[in-house]
Amino acid sequence: MFKNWRKVLLAGIISISLVGTGYVGHDLISTPNVSAESASKNAPGYQKNAAATQLDEIIERGYIRIGMTGDYKPFTYLNPKTNEYEGYDVDAAKELGKDLGVEVQFVSTTWPDMLKDLQADKFDIAVGGVTRNTARQKNAYVSQGYISFGKVPLIRAEDKDKYLTIEDINKPSVRIGVNPGGTNESFVRQYLSNANVTVVQNNLDIPGLVADGTYDVMITDTVEAMLYARKDERLYAALTDKPFTNSEKGYMIPRGDFIYASYLEMWMDEMKLQGKFDALYKKWIE
Template identity: 65%
Template sequence: MKKYVKTIMAGGLAATMLMTGTGAFAATSQAAPTAAAEAAKKQENKKFESRLDAIIARGYILVGTTGDYKPFTYLNPKTNEYEGYDIDAMKEFAKSLGVEVRFVQTSWSTMMNDLLADKFDIAVGGVTRNTDREKTAHMGDPYIQFGKAPLIRAVDKDKYKSVEDINKPSVRIGVNPGGTNEKFVREHLTNATVTVVENNLDIPGLVANGTYDVMITDTIEAMVYSKADSRLYAALTDNPFTKSEKAYMIPRGDFIFASYLDVWMDEMKLQGKFEELFHKWIQ
């Protein structure tokens, strides 16, 4: 049976469909789900004891992701396909369910609302596991640890070694909106000059060219960008400002689906699959 990976735009037209069984590629055009379609899907889910059963019955899983957070999720403009650590992981998740995977684009500021609106079954792509999100959704078991740290220019590597060094009006910070990076900046760097940059992918280059001095991000993302651009330096990766973990986010209240996700993650760890993804995308 041929397997397909589809990319869907949550707020516009559908983008692409990749036939992974043969490597053939074909563009498709499909309208975004209407309110009526979303309501029908919610009604369909009610027919089943669990979302897990609904996914298996429909033959595909909808995965929400931003496409702007390397190395976890990246919408490659050359191929119009998603790639990254969590993208590969979700392909494995779909395979374990015996279904195809369809990626739905979301944003950090709308991710929770999109999940609650049933636009997708699971949210991935470097999502931080925390109690704020657990109040509204369910965060699965963690799969990787990280912390908040500054991505800076290599020439400034001895300049920014603490929050106090950065929390000054003269320091220009670029941050993406709606996620835990902006939350950290708003709470701890109130004296710095902060600019919200809509596209997270643009910020490292803007730091490198001197538009901004600091990007507050995850240690993992900082290491990936500093490795790709010698002008950049991932500071404090061994001693970040915070300590957190990444997890996959699903609607709360579905014990069966949550249990399946946890068992699948245990299997991924036991079989060394997450370690393989770490070596492929991060190390």
């Protein structure tokens, strides 16, 4: 018993001594508070000024600006007859506006300029067949995926047994038409450097140029390839069951806004749960 009391007394004397020197006040009291504050600031979702979110700005102004290229069926297409956008992601964007309680304003962009335009605050969100990848995620926030796809060759039906592998296409004799600035061109530059590649500014022109023999191959996504093959019997969407790549489409917003990103992810979850993405798939893709 005496030994135990002696230990308690000794501990008390040491504590008083440390307080007197200021050691406890600096290291044993202040440090845990600093660590807790630092940990909270580095925690996922921490935002220094919670009010500074683009979500509130969109709601307050009464409209959301939707950036899209208008050249990528079936996700986005600027119909020259009506001068209106139409497609899977056009309808999805209208759903987003309705759920936010705001109007939708479509803003024209291009694949080479999409990220720069988003960063320059020309629009609030980029949609229209935007591929999820780590390169984009370095400079923006790309949402969860809503549809899977892969890169495949769109070719003439008469050549359906001719271009079955990368090696079959990656030859100087093979003429490839590709749109600039997107993942189609990135794929071609990385894997088909030996082919005869021509950059075609308007993505909508390439399928017809393949069909009429100007080019042999268009590298594009499974969804777009199947769409054009259904519309033109001269065309064939090859390897759709075993594409060269596996990816997903998502929506892209400025990075660093946890509140805005959280709303977008929740909205997409609800679109899936309520079957609205399925309905869009049936309308525009099946």
